[in-house]
Amino acid sequence: MPGRAxxxxxxxxxTRVADAAECPFCEGHExxxxxxxxxxxxxAGDPDTPGWTVRVVPNKYPAFPGHEVVVHxxxxxxxxxxxxxxxxxxxxxxxxxxxAAHAGSGYTLIAVNEGAAAGASLDHTHxxxxxxxxxxxxxxxxxxAFAPGCPLCPLPGRHVAEEDGLVxxxxxxxxxxxxxxxxxxxxEAIAPVGPExxxxxxxxxxxxxxxxxxxxxxxxxxxxxxxxxxSFHWHMEILPRVxxxxxxxxxxxIWVNVVDPDxxxxxxxxxxx
Numbered sequence: 001m002p003g004r005a006x007x008x009x010x011x012x013x014x015t016r017v018a019d020a021a022e023c024p025f026c027e028g029h030e031x032x033x034x035x036x037x038x039x040x041x042x043x044a045g046d047p048d049t050p051g052w053t054v055r056v057v058p059n060k061y062p063a064f065p066g067h068e069v070v071v072h073x074x075x076x077x078x079x080x081x082x083x084x085x086x087x088x089x090x091x092x093x094x095x096x097x098x099x100a101a102h103a104g105s106g107y108t109l110i111a112v113n114e115g116a117a118a119g120a121s122l123d124h125t126h127x128x129x130x131x132x133x134x135x136x137x138x139x140x141x142x143x144x145a146f147a148p149g150c151p152l153c154p155l156p157g158r159h160v161a162e163e164d165g166l167v168x169x170x171x172x173x174x175x176x177x178x179x180x181x182x183x184x185x186x187x188e189a190i191a192p193v194g195p196e197x198x199x200x201x202x203x204x205x206x207x208x209x210x211x212x213x214x215x216x217x218x219x220x221x222x223x224x225x226x227x228x229x230x231s232f233h234w235h236m237e238i239l240p241r242v243x244x245x246x247x248x249x250x251x252x253x254i255w256v257n258v259v260d261p262d263x264x265x266x267x268x269x270x271x272x273x
Contacts, residue, residue, distance in 0.1 A: 024122070026075070026124060027052070037058060037098075038098065039054075041090060056070050061121075064130055069128060070095065076124055081202050081205050083202070089199075091127070095198075105133065109129075111220060115241065118241045135226040150187055155167050158269075160207065160265050167185050168207075170264045174264070180204050182200045187233050223235055
């Protein structure tokens, strides 16, 4: 989508640029975004007015048709880890609702980009809902790998935390230093996308920030089955942006991870929560 070249920081931004006075995602600035497609928590009032808990708007610079942004609360917070638990629960509700709304599109990706180095163009914590007309190539390859038997049963790698049936772990095949996954302990193809997931994500990122610094940039993507009933084990991948893919990664498709996943898991497990 050529229009994305015009979005804030599209070409190489590495530092924060906005504050609450200018932020289109803050409560009271609703006129600065495209008209909302959903607002959770507003008990009364007109659309595109204050009073919401979580707001969903079309991405002003969409990568694909139907691309949406989920705003994680009305306050100008710059990290998912700063969001109140009740608001996080509402974020999960918005993710689930919007995935259902796009159910006929082909495949819907739920993702978070936090920090300029992770591609976030605005600092106010938010996530992305990206509907694709067909299953993206990465998910196709994963589905192929799951077909002969589940490589996530039992969950491999060193476990960092487990709560509400979700395990946080550092996979043996980590591409990036401190790469962390969240997945159900028991085989499940489609993520239910409930509060358990957003809380587990916030907990995992808190551990990463404790080890790597509060200004850590990171991406998270949720992968579940491309079609109901497919052989798949859903998972959320959290990718800290502490190194830059270089010639080997880009030219050969081989990821060079400079931190052993066992060491990463040991450091993350040791964080007091």
